Amino acid sequence: xxxxxxxxxxxxxxxxxxxxxxxxxxxxxxxxxxxxxxxxxxx
Amino acid sequence: xxxxxxxxxxxxxxxxxxxxxxxxxxxxxxxxxxxxxxxxxxxxxxxxxxxxxxxxxxxxxxxxxxxxxxxxxxxxxxxxxxxxxxxxxxxxxxxxxxxxxxxxxxxxxxxxxxxxxxxxxxxxxxxxxxxxxxxxxxxxxxxxxxxxxxxxxxxxxxxxxxxxxxxxxxxxxxxxxxxxxxxxxxxxxxxxxxxxxxxxxxxxxxxxxxxxxxxxxxxxxxxxxxxxxxxxxxxxxx
Numbered sequence: 613x614x615x616x617x618x619x620x621x622x623x624x625x626x627x628x629x630x631x632x633x634x635x636x637x638x639x640x641x642x643x644x645x646x647x648x649x650x651x652x653x654x655x
Numbered sequence: 656x657x658x659x660x661x662x663x664x665x666x667x668x669x670x671x672x673x674x675x676x677x678x679x680x681x682x683x684x685x686x687x688x689x690x691x692x693x694x695x696x697x698x699x700x701x702x703x704x705x706x707x708x709x710x711x712x713x714x715x716x717x718x719x720x721x722x723x724x725x726x727x728x729x730x731x732x733x734x735x736x737x738x739x740x741x742x743x744x745x746x747x748x749x750x751x752x753x754x755x756x757x758x759x760x761x762x763x764x765x766x767x768x769x770x771x772x773x774x775x776x777x778x779x780x781x782x783x784x785x786x787x788x789x790x791x792x793x794x795x796x797x798x799x800x801x802x803x804x805x806x807x808x809x810x811x812x813x814x815x816x817x818x819x820x821x822x823x824x825x826x827x828x829x830x831x832x833x834x835x836x837x838x839x840x841x842x843x844x845x846x847x848x849x850x851x852x853x854x855x856x857x858x859x860x861x862x863x864x865x866x867x868x869x870x871x872x873x874x875x876x877x878x879x880x881x882x883x884x885x886x887x888x889x890x891x892x893x
Binding site for chain 2: 615620
């Protein structure tokens with residue numbers, strides 16, 4: 613059987629890395645929008 | 656009655672648990688393929704991501720048709736979000752495919768019909784966001800975007816059937832058997848099915864969250880436009 617463990621690890625690093633980066637970006641975007649909305653409602 | 660935020664928190668926990676369970680099945684339940692070795696296990700999330708990418712583009716096309724009938728800007732938020740998430744999953748499918756191909760095909764990339772059509776599909780949907788950026792008026796943006804998405808959807812069946820109708824080395828999992836197919840045990844099918852289900856729940860969660868954010872962004876843009884109009888009116892009235 614071929615030793616392909618490194619490629620397996622790389623594959624799942626890419627999957628969880630991309631998903632994590634996108635979810636993190638959504639969290640930051642949400643914070644930014646909520647801040648702007650609360651500023652608008654106050655003014 | 657639970658608030659939207661609480662419902663989304665529950666869905667997020669449920670989705671995270673499903674992804675972890677699917678990963679557990681990949682690690683401990685699915686057997687190791689004899690020829691390819693452990694890299695074959697990337698395939699479970701690769702297939703799920705490829706399916707969800709195409710589902711994202713399908714949802715966007717359906718919303719585009721509905722938008723042209725109803726002209727509701729909420730549908731524009733859903734379709735743009737669906738394309739964005741579809742591209743995320745397509746990127747995952749493409750990169751994991753390349754990682755799988757390196758030890759199995761002995762190359763990171765080849766201009767195989769499936770890989771080529773998938774790349775064309777991805778660039779078609781990236782271009783959708785370039786089109787949106789070029790138009791300021793929200794209704795025009797949504798209308799032109801809808802027409803573009805309906806035409807652009809042609810790339811999805813082209814990609815799906817490319818591995819079935821054309822000469823390709825890409826394995827076919829469902830439907831007609833091809834030359835590069837892999838033999839799968841019931842445990843492998845179960846793991847793949849569960850991975851697709853887990854990714855589908857994650858897709859639904861991301862689509863709801865992103866669409867709500869886009870609607871909030873739309874509201875902010877409307878408020879800014881109203882403020883600018885008021886300022887302009889005051890200046891004009893002297």
